[in-house]
Amino acid sequence: MIEKMKFLSITGPREDIDRVVDTYLSRYEIHLENALSELKTVKNLRPYIEANPYKEQLASARNLMERFSGTLPKIPANRGESLPGIKEAASFVEQLNEELKELTQKREELAVQIQALKQSKDRVAPFTELNYSLREILGFKFIKFRFGRVTREYYDKINNYVYDTIDTVMFKCLEDPEYVWIVYFVPDKLSEKIDAIYASMHFERVFLPDEYEGTPLEAEHVLADRIQALEAQEREAQETVKTILEEKKEELTGAWIRLERFGVNFDVRKLAACTMHASNNFYILCGWMTERDARAFRKEIEEDADTFCILEDNRGNITSTPPTKMKNPGLFKPFEMYVEMYGLPSYNEIDPTVLIGITYSVLFGFMFGDAGQGLCLLIGGFLLYRLKKVRLAGIISCCGFFSVIFGLLFGSIFGFEDIIDALWLRPQEAMTDLPFIGRLNTVFVVAIAIGMGIILLCMILNIINSVRAHDTEKIWFDTNGAAGLVFYAALASVIVLYMSGNPLPATAVLVVMFLIPLAVMFFKEPLTAMVEKKAKKLHGGVGMFITQGIFELFEVLLSYFSNTLSFVRVGAFAVSHAAMMQVVLMLAGAEAGDPNWGVIIGGNLFVCGMEGLIVGIQVLRLEYYELFSRFYRGSGRAFEPYGKTEKA
Structure with a gap:
């Protein structure tokens, strides 16, 4: 079922809007509409334009909650009365943000340093087999050196076909199933020629910065010690942050809830309107509430001298259509998913x-x-x-x-x-003897009967929906309206009568109840115009109208037949x-x-x-x-x- 809705207009002093929203509307479900659109006939209205004074503090609170949410408790919403005031919440967030800012920057700087050292360590790690000072190697003047790697295939080719024919000294370091890391030395005058030869062997050069002390193994140990020391400092900064948050977690969560709630409340201004009087400016909010909530809300504000509420019962004065809120028994609530997938019912549907x-x-x-x-x-x-x-x-x-x-x-x-x-019965064994058809599986017969009953029920529901929508054609002359209902009900009656051995009554029903509904559906457009007292012009003339009507009627009969047979699948699956x-x-x-x-x-x-x-x-x-x-x-x-x- 669909909840009954009431349209409300809420007004009060302009500066009182935050109190009203926080005190009342945050505890009721209200579907707000744009007040300026709803009150087009009201003069001297303007948008409620105002900047959120706590926008930066709200952004800071959200950032803190996103970054540290894993260490913060969840405060239930029913503790709203224990939350700090908006000014206190904003001040607290500013102070905490400044307190954590230095620690956060330190952690970020340490993380950058650690990453750089790890990259440097990764570059030197493959060459730890080279037992020679890197600083001395990097200081050679007449000998060029190259650090890098080649694939195993080309390393073997260098050893077997190239190494003995060129003036170079090659030192093998780390090797794995795919690559071999090497260092080769070459005289300065021959470096270009030798580099070209190694490049042809797919040598991938690695550049080591001038920052290492001792051998590659010693440099790796030094870097590892420095990384460990910086990681300890990073953990210390992290622990300090955790300690601060642990001490102030409830205050932070409370301030965040207050700022979030204020931000949501403040955004109500986007849908509100204001009067343009020089003094005594008022805000106006418009929206939909369920009938039950509307009564409770009006009763609650009876003693509030600064808040006024008007219920609008005349739908002609309302621009927007009521929204749909479904309310079904718990057993059927899951099936709302299928309804939502197809489309929500309109309010009167x-x-x-x-x-x-x-x-x-x-x-x-x-x-x-x-x-x-x-x-x-x-x-x-x-x-x-x-x-x-x-x-x-x-x-x-x-x-x-x-x-x-x-x-x-x-x-x-x-x-x-x-x-x-x-x-x-047993679905595979139960059979039924039917006139004109012969023996047929009973579950097929039952499935067709269920389908015909469902189709008739849907036609009745269509008539009800069409009455609510004031759609004359769909009420009386549509294939799923009164004409279609009479025709299909007559069809079902004829089938039942013939199958039960009563052909004479069935023939009478066939003659009387089939022809009249078909004629009504054939002339549905001019009949609708007649009932609504509108002039109906036949586009294309009488001939085109008759031709089109015949094809549409054939399609209607075909759809009745196919829709009914569609339920055979129910018995087939059984x-x-x-x-x-x-x-x-x-x-x-x-x-x-x-x-x-x-x-x-x-x-x-x-x-x-x-x-x-x-x-x-x-x-x-x-x-x-x-x-x-x-x-x-x-x-x-x-x-x-x-x-x-x-x-x-």
Whole structure:
């Protein structure tokens, strides 16, 4: 169902807006509208323009909370009365930010130094086998040196084909399965030639800065010691920050909540309007509340001399349309997900949540009738919904309940049909003799009957929605309106009468009740114009109107036929589920009396997962295409409350 809404206009002294929002509106759900748009006929109004004086402090508080949230407690919203004032909160955040700023900068500087030293250590680490002072090597004047690496393949080629033919000394250092790190020395005069030869061997040069002491191994140890010392300083700075936050964590969290709340409250000004009088300026807020909240709010402000509230009952004076807030019993609440996926109902439209909850669960249970597998879906979905609040899990749990019911009706438990007797029928075995058709599986007949009943119900719902929307054509002359309802009800009656052996009454119904509704649907446009007392001009002339009407009528009849047959899939899946479980039992050797329980368990899991997914999708398709398309428009807008901390 959809909550009843009331439109409110709230006003008071301009400087009192923060108190009203914080005291009252933060505890009620109100969907605010732009006051200037709603009050177009009111003169001397202007936007409420004002800059947030605590914008920087709010940004600082958010930054602190994001960076240190792991060390901070969560203060519940009901401690609002213990929060500091807005000025105290802003002052506290400024002081704490300055106190932590120096420590934070120190940590950042240390992190940069540590990273640079680690990079330097990584550069020298592959050359620790070179037992010679790096500083002396870097100071050579007549001998050039090159640090770098080559792949193993080219290292072997250098040794086998090149090394003995050139004037160079090569020293091998670290090696791994892919690369060999080397240092080679060459006379200054031959350096260009030798460098070119090594480059042709894919030598990748590594540049070492002039900052190392001793051998590469000694330099690595020195760098490691320096890194360790800087990391100790970084940890010390971090511990200092943690200590400060530990001492002031409650104050910081409280200040953040106060600043956040003030920021949200302050943003209300974007939707407010102000009077333009020289003195006694007033703010005006407009929005929607549920009928229950509106009554409670008005009662609460009765003793407040500075706050006034007006309820507008005349919809003609309201520019915006009421937002939609659905309120359904807990059992059906998960099914709101499917409604939201299609589109929210408009305010005056029927909320289809209960309908989809019942029909989806029943159809799923019919198509997936197994007491054992249904019980698994029921328990698993229920636990997941209770623990994680996953709405799809709640839907699965409801579907599992009806799967258990139909499993008992079909006499099926984990595919076994010899444990209990069927309370109704066996989907693969039950047959029905029908006139003109012959023998037909009973579940197909029942599925068609269920589908026809659902289609008739949707037509009735469409008429109700059309009455609420004052849509004359859809009420009386549409294929899903009164004409369509009479035609389809007559069709259902004829089928029932013929199948029950009563052809004469069926023929009478066929003659009288078929032709009149078809004629009404054929002439729906001129009939609508006549009822609404509007002139209707036939575009293209009478011939084009008749041709178009014939094709549209043929499409209507075809859609009635296809929509009805679409429900055959309900019976088909009921039969296929039983057939798949027979295959599982056959593969497990159940007929021999000594089944392979591993195959049975695995087969049940496979069928439960795969067919459960397919059945869920097929039922959702039926809901959207065969039910919703007949009566539901889904053109509503969501109720988006400004904010709510708690009810007083």
